[in-house]
Amino acid sequence: MMSRMVKLGVTLMVVGIVAAFGLGITYAVTKKKIDQENKLAEAKASMTALPGIKSPAELVEDPKLLSAVNKKYPDVQKVLSSRIGDIFIMKTKGYGGPMELAVGVGNDGKVKGVSVISNRETMGLGSKVLAEENLAKYRGKSTSDQLVVGKDVQAVTGATITTRAVTSQAKEALAAFSQLRGTGQD
Amino acid sequence: MAAETEELVLPEPKTGTSGWQEFSKGFIKQNPLMVLMVGLCSSLAISNRVENGIFMGLAATFVLVCSNVIIASIRKWTPDQIRIPIFIVVIASFVTIVDLSMKAYFPAAYDRLGVWIPLIVVNCIILARAEGFAYKNTVFRSFMDGLGMGAGYTMLLLIMGTIRELLGTGKIVIFDKTFISLGAFNPPAIFVLFPGAFITFACLMALLNRYKMGKAE
Numbered sequence: 001m002m003s004r005m006v007k008l009g010v011t012l013m014v015v016g017i018v019a020a021f022g023l024g025i026t027y028a029v030t031k032k033k034i035d036q037e038n039k040l041a042e043a044k045a046s047m048t049a050l051p052g053i054k055s056p057a058e059l060v061e062d063p064k065l066l067s068a069v070n071k072k073y074p075d076v077q078k079v080l081s082s083r084i085g086d087i088f089i090m091k092t093k094g095y096g097g098p099m100e101l102a103v104g105v106g107n108d109g110k111v112k113g114v115s116v117i118s119n120r121e122t123m124g125l126g127s128k129v130l131a132e133e134n135l136a137k138y139r140g141k142s143t144s145d146q147l148v149v150g151k152d153v154q155a156v157t158g159a160t161i162t163t164r165a166v167t168s169q170a171k172e173a174l175a176a177f178s179q180l181r182g183t184g185q186d
Numbered sequence: 187m188a189a190e191t192e193e194l195v196l197p198e199p200k201t202g203t204s205g206w207q208e209f210s211k212g213f214i215k216q217n218p219l220m221v222l223m224v225g226l227c228s229s230l231a232i233s234n235r236v237e238n239g240i241f242m243g244l245a246a247t248f249v250l251v252c253s254n255v256i257i258a259s260i261r262k263w264t265p266d267q268i269r270i271p272i273f274i275v276v277i278a279s280f281v282t283i284v285d286l287s288m289k290a291y292f293p294a295a296y297d298r299l300g301v302w303i304p305l306i307v308v309n310c311i312i313l314a315r316a317e318g319f320a321y322k323n324t325v326f327r328s329f330m331d332g333l334g335m336g337a338g339y340t341m342l343l344l345i346m347g348t349i350r351e352l353l354g355t356g357k358i359v360i361f362d363k364t365f366i367s368l369g370a371f372n373p374p375a376i377f378v379l380f381p382g383a384f385i386t387f388a389c390l391m392a393l394l395n396r397y398k399m400g401k402a403e
Contacts, residue, residue: 008268011263011265011272016275022283023282026283026286026287030289033291097300120297123298124373125375125378
């Protein structure tokens with residue numbers, strides 16, 4: 001009885017060890033590539049969010065700025081600053097799951113662009129909100145705008161939740177910006 | 187000692203069917219979705235787009251084939267009492283391999299399929315084939331079975347994806363290329379949403395049953 005239990009246990013352990021070994025190798029092989037892809041997606045989104053930035057090298061990630069705003073605005077994941085403005089990497093929940101956005105705010109305190117890093121919104125509905133033509137409507141918004149869906153932001157039909165998510169992120173990025181830099185200098 | 191060896195005696199491998207038959211049964215006769223009705227949950231969720239069907243189908247086929255082959259080849263050393271945990275370890279490992287590789291090499295598709303890739307672990311098709319087929323059959327047969335089941339699954343995802351994407355968005359876009367476009371019309375978005383999945387699946391089921399009834403008469 002005892003020996004049988006031991007035998008079963010050992011068999012299961014061997015299977016587990018072999019599996020863990022295989023997974024370890026896969027993880028080691030793919031990790032670098034996954035990190036690269038994530039960085040690339042972020043860099044691409046940042047450059048669309050703040051037109052004028054030509055390469056990711058112009059952006060400086062500042063953890064001090066992040067910790068200054070992060071308590072009050074927990075959706076802010078990263079603050080990338082440059083000579084023409086700041087980019088806020090935001091993470092929120094959309095309709096279909098987590099959604100990461102980059103919001104670029106120029107030195108004048110106005111939104112220069114919003115772009116999507118990753119999302120799981122429904123294709124054909126939520127995805128329309130994230131299309132470039134639609135995101136363009138956030139350009140020029142500042143803290144003096146209400147940024148409320150149904151008031152100064154028109155929701156995309158059938159995608160109110162996604163619209164709300166994006167709008168709130170733009171608003172939060174602006175608020176974080178004004179906390180860091182004041183209302184902006186013209 | 188005798189009792190222990192007795193437990194390891196396996197059922198006789200099925201004979202009389204060729205490898206080709208094991209493969210082809212997955213398409214219509216034993217299609218995992220339409221006939222066995224397993225693995226429906228993820229299929230209904232992701233079949234709103236042809237491209238999703240391609241990736242999900244390939245991922246599931248890979249896991250099916252690999253786990254079938256491994257389980258068939260270790261079936262003689264697998265004690266009956268702990269076969270299920272062993273199957274699950276094998277399946278989960280392959281799913282994690284797919285998950286990581288897809289994240290690394292097809293990040294856009296991975297983003298869209300989201301949680302459904304890791305959830306292949308609990309996809310009934312795979313455990314059902316491991317327990318119901320691979321555990322009792324030779325490596326070659328299990329390979330063919332996995333390939334056939336995977337192909338049948340993929341085929342159905344593609345059919346559903348085509349119908350739903352075309353009706354729901356008015357065009358079919360695969361790898362950023364538009365293949366078919368219905369031109370200017372306002373597509374009913376319900377087809378890319380969950381109700382559309384049920385409607386499409388029910389219609390396909392009805393068609394298949396009609397075909398079967400016609401054959402029986």
